[in-house]
Amino acid sequence: MEEYVIDHPIETLVIYYLLISLKGLLLLPATPIMLAGTIIFNPVEVFLVNMAGIITSTTIVYYFSKYLEFDVHFETKHSKYTHLIRDKLLDRELPIIVLWSFLPPAPTDLVVYVASTLRINFFKCLIGVFIGEAIINAFCIISVTMLLKGNIF
Numbered sequence: 001m002e003e004y005v006i007d008h009p010i011e012t013l014v015i016y017y018l019l020i021s022l023k024g025l026l027l028l029p030a031t032p033i034m035l036a037g038t039i040i041f042n043p044v045e046v047f048l049v050n051m052a053g054i055i056t057s058t059t060i061v062y063y064f065s066k067y068l069e070f071d072v073h074f075e076t077k078h079s080k081y082t083h084l085i086r087d088k089l090l091d092r093e094l095p096i097i098v099l100w101s102f103l104p105p106a107p108t109d110l111v112v113y114v115a116s117t118l119r120i121n122f123f124k125c126l127i128g129v130f131i132g133e134a135i136i137n138a139f140c141i142i143s144v145t146m147l148l149k150g151n152i153f
Contacts, residue, residue, distance in 0.1 A: 012040070012041075013041065013045060013049055016033075016037050016040075016041070016049055016053075017049050017052060017053050017056075018053075019033050019053070020033055020034075020037075020049065020050055020052075020053025020054065020056075020057065021052075021053040021056035021057050021060070022057070023053075023057055024056075024057030024058070024060050024061045024109050024112075025057075025060060025068065029107065030050070030053075030054065030057075030108070030133075031104055031140070034046070034050055034137060034140060034141070035140065035144060037049070037050065038140070038141050038144040038145060038148075039144070039148065043141050043142070043145045046141055047134075047137055047138060047141055050133075050137050050141075051130065051133065051134060051137065054108075054129065054130070054133045054137075055126065055129075055130065057109070058108070058112050058125070058126055058129045059122075059126070061109045061112045061113055061116070062112050062113075062115065062116045062122055062125060062126075063116070063122075065112075065113045065116055065117075066116075070109075070113050071113070071117070074110055074113050074114075078107075078110055081110060082110070082113075082114055085100070085110065085111055085114040086114055086117075086118060089111075089114060089115065089118055089120065090118070093115070093120050093124055093125075093128070094124055094127070094128050095128075096111070096128075097111055097115060097120075097124070097125055097128025097129060097132065098128045098129075098131045098132040099132065100132065101128060101129045101131070101132025101133050101136075102131075102132035102133070102135050102136050103132075103136075104136060108129060108132070108133065111129075112125060112129060
């Protein structure tokens with residue numbers, strides 16, 4: 001695997017970007033993909049590609065969730081959270097999106113879906129997701145990199 005990454009750096013980054021971008025379509029958590037990327041790529045590359053993929057994924061979920069029938073999934077599987085998010089988003093849109101995007105166990109796609117149903121400005125949603133995800137991504141990438149290099153403890 002390591003030889004393939006060394007021999008095909010652009011191709012592996014493109015594949016990694018596609019995985020991060022399409023995770024929103026598949027409703028997969030980004031953390032396991034990000035952790036794998038941290039092991040394979042250098043920290044700066046992983047952060048930049050993660051953030052580009054998260055922006056793409058957020059855009060897909062925001063604009064296409066109705067066509068992809070995410071409403072059925074989210075309103076049945078996560079109905080108590082969708083109602084909670086709707087109530088909170090009406091008061092403080094940006095801070096709630098940032099906080100929700102920062103929390104690892106909380107599916108970011110869920111807050112993006114709710115934001116799209118409430119017709120919250122797309123760029124406000126995108127900025128909120130970007131800030132929250134950038135913080136958690138940076139923390140995880142730095143932590144895993146330090147752990148792998150033996151610089152912790």
